[in-house]
Amino acid sequence: MSQSPVVRLMDVSKRIGGRTIIDRVSLEVYPGEVFGFLGPNGSGKTTTIRLMVGLMALSAGDIQITGHSIKNEFPEAITQVGAIVENPEMYKFLTGYQNLLHYARMNPQVTKHRIDEVVELVGLNGRIHDKVRKYSLGMRQRLGVAQAVMHRPKLLVLDEPTNGLDPAGIRELRDYLRRLAADEGTAVFVSSHMLSEMELMCDRVAILQKGQIIDIRSIRTTSEDTARAAEQVAFEVDHPDAALGVLEGHGTGRVEDGALLVTADRSTVASINRRLVEAGINVYGIRVKSKSLEDQFLEVTAGETIG
Amino acid sequence: MANFWKLVQNENMKIYRRLRTWIMLGIVVLIPLLFSTLAYFTSANHASSNWSVMTFESTITFILVTVFTVVISADSVAGEFTWGTVKLLLIRPWSRSSILLSKYLSLLLFGLFFSAVTFVVTFAVNVLFFGYNGSPSDLGPLWTTDPWSYIALYYLYQFISLVMVVTFSFMLSSAFRSGGLSIGLSIFLLLSGSIISGILAVTDKPWVKYVLFPHLSLTSYLDGNSPIPGHPTTLGFSLSVLAVYFILFNLVSWTVFRKRDITA
Ligand SMILES: Nc1ncnc2c1ncn2[C@@H]1O[C@H](COP(=O)(O)OP(=O)(O)OP(=O)(O)O)[C@@H](O)[C@H]1O
Ligand SMILES: [Mg+2]
Numbered sequence A: 001m002s003q004s005p006v007v008r009l010m011d012v013s014k015r016i017g018g019r020t021i022i023d024r025v026s027l028e029v030y031p032g033e034v035f036g037f038l039g040p041n042g043s044g045k046t047t048t049i050r051l052m053v054g055l056m057a058l059s060a061g062d063i064q065i066t067g068h069s070i071k072n073e074f075p076e077a078i079t080q081v082g083a084i085v086e087n088p089e090m091y092k093f094l095t096g097y098q099n100l101l102h103y104a105r106m107n108p109q110v111t112k113h114r115i116d117e118v119v120e121l122v123g124l125n126g127r128i129h130d131k132v133r134k135y136s137l138g139m140r141q142r143l144g145v146a147q148a149v150m151h152r153p154k155l156l157v158l159d160e161p162t163n164g165l166d167p168a169g170i171r172e173l174r175d176y177l178r179r180l181a182a183d184e185g186t187a188v189f190v191s192s193h194m195l196s197e198m199e200l201m202c203d204r205v206a207i208l209q210k211g212q213i214i215d216i217r218s219i220r221t222t223s224e225d226t227a228r229a230a231e232q233v234a235f236e237v238d239h240p241d242a243a244l245g246v247l248e249g250h251g252t253g254r255v256e257d258g259a260l261l262v263t264a265d266r267s268t269v270a271s272i273n274r275r276l277v278e279a280g281i282n283v284y285g286i287r288v289k290s291k292s293l294e295d296q297f298l299e300v301t302a303g304e305t306i307g
Numbered sequence B: 001m002a003n004f005w006k007l008v009q010n011e012n013m014k015i016y017r018r019l020r021t022w023i024m025l026g027i028v029v030l031i032p033l034l035f036s037t038l039a040y041f042t043s044a045n046h047a048s049s050n051w052s053v054m055t056f057e058s059t060i061t062f063i064l065v066t067v068f069t070v071v072i073s074a075d076s077v078a079g080e081f082t083w084g085t086v087k088l089l090l091i092r093p094w095s096r097s098s099i100l101l102s103k104y105l106s107l108l109l110f111g112l113f114f115s116a117v118t119f120v121v122t123f124a125v126n127v128l129f130f131g132y133n134g135s136p137s138d139l140g141p142l143w144t145t146d147p148w149s150y151i152a153l154y155y156l157y158q159f160i161s162l163v164m165v166v167t168f169s170f171m172l173s174s175a176f177r178s179g180g181l182s183i184g185l186s187i188f189l190l191l192s193g194s195i196i197s198g199i200l201a202v203t204d205k206p207w208v209k210y211v212l213f214p215h216l217s218l219t220s221y222l223d224g225n226s227p228i229p230g231h232p233t234t235l236g237f238s239l240s241v242l243a244v245y246f247i248l249f250n251l252v253s254w255t256v257f258r259k260r261d262i263t264a
Helices: A045-052 A074-078 A096-105 A112-121 A137-149 A167-184 A195-201 A223-228 A240-247 A266-278 A293-300 B004-016 B019-042 B050-083 B096-130 B147-176 B179-191 B193-201 B206-210 B218-223 B235-259
Strands: A007-016 A019-029 A034-038 A060-065 A081-084 A155-159 A187-192 A204-209 A212-218 A231-237 A253-256 A259-264 A283-288
Touching (some): A007 A045, A019 A187, A034 A045, A034 A195, A045 A060, A045 A155, A060 A074, A081 A137, A096 A137, A096 B004, A112 A137, A137 A155, A137 A167, A167 A187, A167 A195, A187 A195, A231 A240, A240 A253, A240 A259, A259 A266, B004 B019, B004 B096, B019 B050, B019 B096, B050 B096, B050 B147, B050 B179, B096 B147, B096 B235, B147 B179, B147 B235, B179 B193, B206 B235
Parallel strands (some): A034 A187, A155 A187
Antiparallel strands (some): A007 A060, A231 A259, A253 A259
């Protein structure tokens, strides 16, 4: 990408009491990108986020947000950041609105009008003047999102934001984050261990294990890529063995669970289908058997215990 | 940089939007009322000196005001850690020092507000009950003509010791992130002064003059005494000792709070 990254982690390490919790983590998140941070429990996601927002001091390396070091230029760096770290904890004895007012006062850009706007956005209008004590977890999560986006940050950091949200809420959040990235060019950094969630939400994911990044990969592929890429496809047919015979000379396949499995790109899939039909074989269904991120994730971290 | 006053406004909101603050205020108003009523019905001919009842009630109420300020102070920093809100508080374009300062100022304002209420209530109630005609000499042998200087100095000295105790609890609150510990030790500091002065009085060592506890009772000077019996000191000396501890406590609060990793 040609743009400069919104946030840049450079060989970031964190040691606590002789234990290395984060080990030389480097990554970059670009404007308009939704970046997933995946890892099993205790892998160091929250710790990395604490380092990114300056709640913890780095043991080595540096973190730059829009070019400002979180170590040496904290106010300049943090003013570009909105975040929820771990749970969206709020002052329970204040109302939702007073909580937002509290954070709004700390940021000169945020007007009263903007507060109303974000309240509307997260769908808390009806309950915003209730005490947070009376909020459900999902409502607090929404309030957390509201305080995080209120000052239109260039970088939005959310630690397990879908925690406590109902399916509709998760979908809303996902759509909102994607819109925020697309329309306002916000870089969104989301941690999670909900793999399928990440798959739907993110452009790229980093997989973290024991404080080390073991893989960074793209998720969202363009439709052209999809057209060209060969994927494993399952043909549900009435006579799989006969079908395998028809395939002879046009590619290799195998029979599994009563279906014919072939690795092919889109146009080949179409031509195989035609051949099968011409050979008098009934095709009941064609499914792309691409590996879900979950399979990949479990594969990469296979057999590992927590920590 | 935005307006620092807004940070203090935030801290005030977190203090005064809680029911308990208003219960505390209610108690501070009620205590003098209660004592004056009692004094009115038990004294001969319903006559007492408004000055002596006022200082008596002020002494008691000031202990309460100090305890209340300590409670608020303990929550001010430690509470943010217990609630987890410190994570959202510290990711704003403000240095940790500014945020700590806003908290400290809001506490001093709270103490000042409650002291002012104590002053107004104890004065008004007693003038109401006993009239404005007590003899100034009721206040002490040195103040036969001028009750207002005595009262002003009395409140000033009490406020200084309140600031000391609150600074101490603020330090514990930010160093240990434990509200309970902060409240407990501060109340110990507040109440053990006279006992410790007694022990120190019979200790024949030069360093006893530099122990913090006795110097919290600056009001001894109003009666021509010094805080540690048998170890004569001047007001200026006591204030210097307090100043040294004041700087020390604040140094600890600020150093710890600025450096610490937030793991709440
Ligand atoms: N204050 C601390 N002192 C010592 N070790 C810590 C501290 N905080 C976290 N750790 C350790 O650091 C590691 C990473 O913890 P972290 O909370 O970052 O994990 P996580 O990926 O967010 O896990 P989860 O998915 O459960 O939220 C863990 O092994 C944990 O025990
Ligand atoms: Mg975590």
